[in-house]
Amino acid sequence: MMKIAVVVFPGSNCDIDLFEALHTVCGADAEYVSYKKDNLKGFDAVMLPGGFSYGDYLRCGAIARFSNIMPAIIEFAAQGKPVFGTCNGFQILTEAGLLPGALKQNDSLKFVCKTVNLIVENNQTIFTTQYKEKEKIALPIAHADGSYYADEETLAELEENQQVVFRYAEENPNGSLNNIAGITNKNGNVLGMMPHPERAVEAMLGNQDGLRLFKSLLENGKVATEEAVR
Numbered sequence: 001m002m003k004i005a006v007v008v009f010p011g012s013n014c015d016i017d018l019f020e021a022l023h024t025v026c027g028a029d030a031e032y033v034s035y036k037k038d039n040l041k042g043f044d045a046v047m048l049p050g051g052f053s054y055g056d057y058l059r060c061g062a063i064a065r066f067s068n069i070m071p072a073i074i075e076f077a078a079q080g081k082p083v084f085g086t087c088n089g090f091q092i093l094t095e096a097g098l099l100p101g102a103l104k105q106n107d108s109l110k111f112v113c114k115t116v117n118l119i120v121e122n123n124q125t126i127f128t129t130q131y132k133e134k135e136k137i138a139l140p141i142a143h144a145d146g147s148y149y150a151d152e153e154t155l156a157e158l159e160e161n162q163q164v165v166f167r168y169a170e171e172n173p174n175g176s177l178n179n180i181a182g183i184t185n186k187n188g189n190v191l192g193m194m195p196h197p198e199r200a201v202e203a204m205l206g207n208q209d210g211l212r213l214f215k216s217l218l219e220n221g222k223v224a225t226e227e228a229v230r
């Protein structure tokens, strides 16, 4: 079974949701890993939770990116192993240079907390095979800095390589360019997204649209990891 690291930074507040989605709901082998650690030995995938790491001082994710654990995450990603970041996790991945572009303050200059519709633009990533192509799903968002920005050249490249995985459907809640809600790196093994799939995994709570993201990874991730180390 895949072993998944849930990295905890000072100020993370979605780490428990992420852990429970993996462990309790999916029955996966998940483990909390402190930002103080300097290695990811024995893990097959790494997940960065949402929250307010270092109180969002300077810029969201800008301080967390200098944590002890980051060189190990960068190396892990370079080996082609699965790395996932939601919300603040996405911000940390862009700050660390593992994903292109940046997350700016929402156009409204307000914190936005609601459920939005998304289109699954790429269901061929290791994180999305259980969705249908162009499927419309609903996921919660909760952020102040979710406006995706990249220069024109980078945007064109993202579109051409099918790196845009999730796009806001009818309504763009934050001003993201090209309605981008989630992207992968060129290799497809690093996914960052502003919406929170871990908050939509239980029928009792009214939405299970996030569940298939974790199930996709659990189904495909082990293969991806084995291919990466070969």
Ligand SMILES: NC(=O)CC[C@H](N)C(=O)O
Pocket: 049, 050, 051, 052, 053, 056, 060, 086, 087, 088, 089, 142, 143, 144, 145, 146
């Ligand atoms: N839920 C989150 O991870 C929020 C991320 C970040 N603190 C923001 O407000 O943009």
